[in-house]
Amino acid sequence: MNSLNTYLIISAFLFSLGLLGVLQRRNLIGMLISVELMLNAANLNFMAFNRFLTPDPVVGQIIALFVMGLAAAEAAIGLSIILALFRKMHSINIERAQKLKG
Amino acid sequence: MNDFLLFLPEFSFIIAALVFFVFSLKKTSAPALFHGWALTLAGIGLVVTVAASHQEGMLFFDCYRVDLFSQIFKILLALGTVWVVFSSNELKGIDPRQHAEFYFLVFVCTLAMMMLVSAVELLTIYVSIELSSYSLYLLVSMRRNADQYVETGIKYFMIGVTASALMVFGISLLFGVTHTTYMAKLSETLPNVIRQPAAVIGLLLTLSGFFFKLALFPFHIWAPDVYQGAANQVTAYIATASKMAAAAMIIRFTGLSSAASPDLVKLLIGLSILSMSFGNLVAIIQKDIKRLLAYSSIAHAGYILIGILSMTGRGYASAIYYATAYLIMNYACFMVIMKIAGDGHNLQIKELAGLHKRSPLLALTLMLGLFGLAGIPPTAGFTGKFLVFAAALEKGYLFLVIIGMINATISLYYYLVVIKAAYLLKPVREYAAVPVDTWTRYLSIALIVLMIYLGIFPDQFVSLTEAAARTLF
Amino acid sequence: MTSMEMAGFPILSAILMTTVFGLLAIIFIPAERTKLIKQVSLGFATLGLVLCIWLYFAYDHQRGGLQFVERVLWVKSLGIYWFNAVDGINLPMLLLTAVVLFTGIWTMWELENRVKEFFALVFLLVAGVYGVFMSMDLFWIFVWYDVSLFPMYPLIAIWGGTRKEYGAMKLTLYLLAGSALILPAILYLWAQGGANTFDLFELQRIGFSAFDQKLTFVMLYLGFGILAAVWPFHTWSPVGHVAAPTAVSMIHAGVLMKLGAYGILRIAMTLCPEGTAYWSNLMAFLACVGIVYGALVGLAQTDLKYVIGYSSVSHMGIVGLGLATMTVGGINGAVFQMFAHGIMTALFFSSVGYIYDRTHTKIIPELGGLSKTMPIASSFFIIAALAGIGVPLMASFWAELLVFIAAVQVFPVGGVLALAGLIVSALFMLRVVQKTFYGEKNPRWEHIPDVNPFMAVPRIILVSIIVFFGLFPKLMLDIIQGTVIPFASRF
C-alpha cells in the first residue's frame, strides 16, 4: 500500500483530472484550478520520487517548494488577467471570447 | 569576484529592471524620459554583454553555465531588447501610465531569458521559463483600448500555464527516472532508460514545454492570437528576443541529449515538417501582417528545427546562424510595421499600398527583410537556409530538405503578396508620408547592410557559430 | 588546388562588378533625373559589353579549357570558393548576356515610369545572370541563379502589360519552385562528395555512384528544365513573356532561359555523366515533344508575344535535343543554338516592343499592314522570323543543322519528328508575319512613325550579329568545341 506506484498512480490520476478540467471547463477560474491540480500532480511526483528513489533527500522537496511558489505567482497573474477580462467582457466564460481565429 | 563577472550581463539587466521598478512606483508618466532611460540602460546592457562575450565558467552549483554559446545568445537577446526598446519611442499601444511597467517587464523578461540560455539544470530552466513567461503574459495583456484583442492575454496565459504544467510534470518524471536534474548527468543516464515509458513521457512533456516557447506545431496555437493581439512592440519582442531564447534552450537540451534514440530524430523531423507546412499554408490566407508573421514564425521554427535535429556540430551551428539571421530579418520587418502603424493599430496588408512612395527606405528594408525570410539570396536568410539544409543533407535527410524547399517556395508567395502591396498597389486613400527620424534611417540602413553582409560574407560568423556549437558537447 | 589562384587582372569579377556598380550608381542618382540614369545604365552596360568582347578575343581557343581563373576560398567550413572562369561553353553565354543587356537598355530608352527602380532591378537581374555563367562553384551558381530570378517579379508586375500580376507571380513562383529541386540536389552532391567542397571540378574529380548520379541528375534536370521551358514545364514562359516589358522579355527569353539549359549542361551533365546517359531518352523525348508542340500551339496564338513565347519553347526544345544526344555535334549545336536563339529572341521582342509601345496592342488581328506604315520596324521582325524558321546563313541555321544531324544519328525517330516540326514552325512564323505586317494598310496606324535611327541601332546590332555568325560560324564554333570535345568524351 505504501509503494511508489501508489503515489505515481494518484499523481497520474490528478494530472489527467487537471488536464481534463482544463480541456472541459468553460469557466476561467475552473481552468486555473485545474492547472493547479496538474502542478500538484507534478509536486506529488517529485516528493514520491524523492522519498523512494534518490539518495539525496532534498532536491525533490526544494523543487516542490519552488513549484508551489511559482504556482502562487501564476495564480496571482492569472486572476489579475481574468479580472481585467471580466471588466471588459462582464463574464469569465471563455466561450464568450473567440474573436481571434483563422 | 570572477563569478560576478560571469554574471555581469544578467546583472546589468537586473539593474535596469530595478530602475524601472522604481519608476513604476510613482504615478508620473513621462514616456520620453522613460524611453531615454530604457534605451540607455539597454544599451549599457548590450555593451556589457558584448564585453562579457568570451567569459567562460560555471555558477550556482553548476546549475548555470557560461560559455560562448550562451554568450552569443545573450548578445542576440540584448540586441533584440535594444532594438525593441528603440522602437518603443512612440508606444501608443500601451497606456502611458504603464510605460514604466512595460520597460520593467521587458527587462525582467530579458533577464529571465538570459538565465534560460545559460541554465543547465532542470529547476533553473523551469524557473527561468516561468519568469519570462509571466512577464510576457503581463506584457501581452497590457495592450490598451483594443477590445477586439482583449481575449489575447487570457488565452496566452491559459495555454502557457498548461504547457508549463505539462513540462513540470515531465520534469518530475525525468527526475524520477534519472534521479538527477542536471542535464549533464541526464544525458548520460537517459540513453540507458529511454525505453522506459516514464522516461519517454517525461522527455516529451519537457520538450513540449520548450516547443511551446518556440511556437512549434502543435504547440504554436498561442502564437497567431498573441502576435495579433499584443501591442506591436510586445509582438516584436516576442517574435525576436523570446524566439532566440527558445531556440537556444532547445539546442542546448538536444545538444546534451544528443545520444537520444533515432525515434527522437524521427519525431523532430515530423514536427519540423508539420510546422513548416502548417505555418506556410495558413499564412497564405492572412490579411493582418502581424498574424501573417506569426504563422511565418511557426514555419521558421520548423526550419530551425531542421538544423537542430541533424544533431551535428554543423547542424547546431547552422541553427544558431539561422536564429541570428531570423532575428535580424524579423526585426527589420517589425521595425517597418511599428513605424508605419505609428498609432499602434494592427497593420493590414493593404495599408502598405504605395509604401515605396511614402518611404522608399522603409519599403526597401521591408522588401529585403521579407525576401530574407523567404530565403532569397543574397540575404542572410538564404545563407541560413543553405547551412541548415546542408547540415540536414550531411545526415542524408534529402526528403526533408526537398519539403523544406517546397515550403520556402510556398512562403515566397505570401511574402510576395506583402511586397506587392508595398510596391505595386495603388493606395485606396492617400496615406501621409511616413515620418522617418534620422536614427531609424541609420538603423534601417544598418539592418540592410547587415542582412546582405551576413548573406554574402558568412565566413567569420559561421566559424564563430561552429566554435559556439563545439562548446555544447 | 591552392585556396588562392588569381591569373592577373580578375576580368570576370570586373564584368560582374560592372552590373553591381551600375546598380549602386543608379541607387545614388535621384529618381527624377531619368536621363542621367539611362545614360549611366547604358554606360555600365557598354563597359560590360566591351569587357566581354575583349574576353572573347583574349580567350585562347587553341588551348581551350578553363581560362582567366579566379579562385578564392570563401567559406572555409563548407568549402565554398569564389571561383570564376571561362571556357568555350560559358564564353558565348557571357557575350550573349552583354549584348542583350546593352541592346535591352537601349531599347528601353523611352521608358518614363519609375525609371530608377527599373534599371536598378535590371542590373540586379543581369548581375545574377553574369554570375551564373561565370561561376564554377555550386554555391555561387545557385546564389546567382536565384538572384537572377526574383527581380523578375517586380520587373513584370510593375512595368508589365497583360495580366501582369498573375504572370509575374506565376513566373516567379514557378521558376523558384524549380530551385526547390536544384538546391537539395546540389547539397546532396556536396554531401556525397565529402561535404568539404562546392568546387564544380573537384566534385567532378571525386565522382559519384551511379545511383546518386541518376537521382541528382533528374532533380537538376527538372529544376533547371523549368527555366529552360522544357515541355511540359513551359507554361510560365508565354504568360510571363506576354506580361513582361520589352527589355525584360529580351533579357528573359534571350538570356534567362539559357540559364536553365546552361545549368543542365554545366552542373547536371558535368557531374552526372552516367545519370545523363540514363535519362537521355527522357530528355530527348521531352525536347522533341517541345519542338513540335511549341510550333503547333504557336500556330493558334493571336498575341504576338504568345507566338514568340511558344517559338521559344520550340527552339529551346532544339537545345534540349542537342544536349540529349551527348555527342560533340549535338552539344556544339546546343550551345550555339543557345547563343543564336538568344540574339534572335532579343530581336523579336525588341521589334514587338517597338510595335507595342506605338500601337498599344499586340493582338495580331488588330494589327496588320504594318509594313506600309513602319517598313523598317517590321523588317526587323521579319528578319527575326526568318532566322526563327532556320533560313540558312543565319546563326540559328547552323545550330539546328548540327543538332539535327546528331539527333537523327542518336534518336532517329525523335530527330525525324523534330524535323517535321520545322515545317510547322515555318508555317506559323510566316502566318504571323503575313497577318501582322502584310495586307492592306491599316488606317488606325497611319500616324505612327517608323523607327528613328537612334532607336534602330540596337536592332541593327542584333541583326548584324545574327548574320555575322551565320556567315562565319567558325568564329563561334571553334571556341565552343574546344571545350565540348573533351566534355563529350566523358559520355
Add this chain to the structure above:
Amino acid sequence: MDALPRDPVLLATVLGTSLPFLSMAVILIFTRANRQLSSRISVAAIGCSLASALFLLITLRAAPGAIQYQTEWFSSGNFNVAFGYYLDPLSLLMLTIVAVIAFLVQVYSLGYMAGDPGFSRYYAFQSLFAWAMMNMVIAGSLLQLFIFWELVGLASYLLIGFYYEKWSASQAGKKAFVMTRVGDVGFFLGIIILVIGFGNLGIPELNTAGASHSIPQQLITVSALLILCGVIGKSAQFPLLTWLPDAMEGQTPVSALLHSATMVAAGVYMFSRIFPFFSASPEAMTAALAIGTVTMILASTMAMVTYDIKQVWAYSTISQLGLMVMALAAGGYFAGVYHLTTHAGFKALLFLCSGIFIHSFHTNDMRIIGKEGGRRLTIPTVCMTIGALALAGVFPFSGFFSKEAILGVLAAQPGKIWLYAGLIGALLTAYYSFRLIFYIVLPQGGISASSDSGHHEPSHDEEHHGYIFWAMAVPVIILAGLTLILGLFFEHPLQGFISGMLGHGSASVLLVQHTTPEAHGIGHELLLALGVSAGLFGIALAWFEFGRKDSSRTGFLSCFPSIWRLFDLRWFMDIFFRKALDTAVYAGLTSLFTKNDRRIIDGAIDGICFFTEAGGRLFSFLQSGMLQYNLLVMALGAGVAILFFLV
C-alpha cells in the same frame, strides 16, 4: 583567298557570284530612296555576273575536267563543312543560263516595273535571287547547294509576295514557301542521312560513290528518295505542284525568271547535278519517272481550261519540268539538261511576251486581250508565237530538238507506256499553247470596235516608241533569237560539252550512250514522225476549235463540264491540301494541343496553387477561436508524440 588575284577563273567566279549580293546590300542599306541608281547598280552587277559567266564558259569549255575550289567553312567534331565552287560543264551551262535570263529579265523590268513604288526593293530582291541562284549552281557540296537552295526559296517568297498589301499575293508567297519547305525537309533529312552514313557531301565524291556503288545500296535509295522530295517541292512536281500557279501573283518578269526558267528548274538541276548518284538507285529513278509522268499529264490538262495567260504558262512549266524529270529518270542525262536549257529560253520568252500584253492591257484574260487587239503589238505577238512553236516542239525551234531527245530516251525504256505518255503530253502541250495563241491572234469576231478608238490605242503608239516599250521588247527579241538558234546550231556542241563532262567526269560512261537518241528500240525516223505529228495534231486541233473563222471558241472540254471542273480545280489538289491542313493541323493538333496547354498543363499548375491555398484555409480551422479546442490540439499533439514513441 590570296589565290584570288593570280587565278582569273577563281576571280571571275567569286566576282560573278558575289556582286549581286553586294548590290542587294548596297540597295537595301543605302540607295533605297534613289530608284534609278538602285536599278542601275543591280543591272550592272548582274551584267558583270553575265560577263564572268560567259568568260568562264569560254575559258573552260575545253577544260580536261571539273575545276574545284574549296575552303573550310567550319568544322564541328568530325563533321567538316566546306565552302567551295565546283565548275564543270553542267554548272557552267546552268550558270550561263541563269546569268543570261536574269540579266534579260532585269533589263526587261526596267520597263515593266517603271514607276513602281517598290522599285528599289524589287531590284534588291532580284539581286538576292541572282546571287543565291548562281551560288547554288556552282555549289561544291550538297550542303552548300541546300543552303542556297533555301535562300532561292526565300527570294521567291519575297518576290511572290512583293505586293504584300495584296492579300492573295502574300498568301501565295506563304504557300510557295511552306509547300517547298515540305519537300526541303525531306531533302534536309536526306542530307543528314548522307552525312551520317557517308560522311561526305562533296558532289564529285557522291557521284563517284554512286557510280562505283561504294555506299550501301539501301542508304543510296533512302537518301536518293528523300532528296527527290526536294526536287518535287522545288520543281513543283506531283503532289506539291499547286504552289506554282499561285506564284503567278508575282510580277510577270519574276514569273519568267524564277517560276519558269531558273528557280523551279533548280530541282531538275539538282537531279542532274548528282545524276550518277541517283542513277545508282533504280527505285529512286522509277519513282522519279512515275512522278514526272503524272505531273506532266496533270499539269497539261490543267492548262487546257484556264483563260489566264500566266496560268497557262505556269501549268506548261510544270508539265515541262515533269518532262525533264522523266527524261533524267529514264537515264536521259543529256536530254534532260538539254530540255532544261531550251525550256529556260522559250518559257522565259513566253512569259516576257505575255508580260507585255498584261502591261498594256492590264488584264491576264487571253480573251479580253485578244478582243482589245493584242495582235496589234506585233513584236510580242510574233515572239510569243515563236515561243509557242518551240514549246509545241515544231521544227526548227529549240523545243523540237530537246523534245525529240527526250522521246528518244523514253522510247528506250522497257515499257512503252512512258513513250505514249510523253506523246500525249506533247499533244496536249501543243493544244493548249496554240489555244492561247489563237485566242490572242484570231479573237472571236475580230477586234472589238470599242478598242479601235479605245483608250489603249494612243498609249500603245507612244509605248511603241517609248523607252519603256523597248526596254521590254529588246530582251524578248533576244530570247526569240536564242529560241531559233539554240536547237538548230547548238544541239551537238552542247551534247559533246555536257556528256563530255560525264565522260571524263566522275560518273560511268555507259550513261552517255543512253543519252544519244539512236540507242532505243524503234527507229529514229518513226519516233521523229510521231513526235512532230503529235505536236502538229495538237496545233491542228487548237486551230479547229479556236482558230477557224466560225469555230465555237470553246474547246471540246466544255462538253464535259465535270471534267472541265476537275481540271479547273487542279484535280481538287488545292482543296485537298486546304482540307488536310485545316482538319489535321488547325482543327486537329493545334486546337487539341492549345486546349491541352491551357486546360491540362497550365490548369494543373493553377490547380496546384489553388489547392495550396485551399489547404491553407483547411488547416486554419485548427486555429479556432475557442480556447479549449486549441488546448486540445496541443494536448493531442503531445499525446500522439508519446504514442509514437511507446508504440
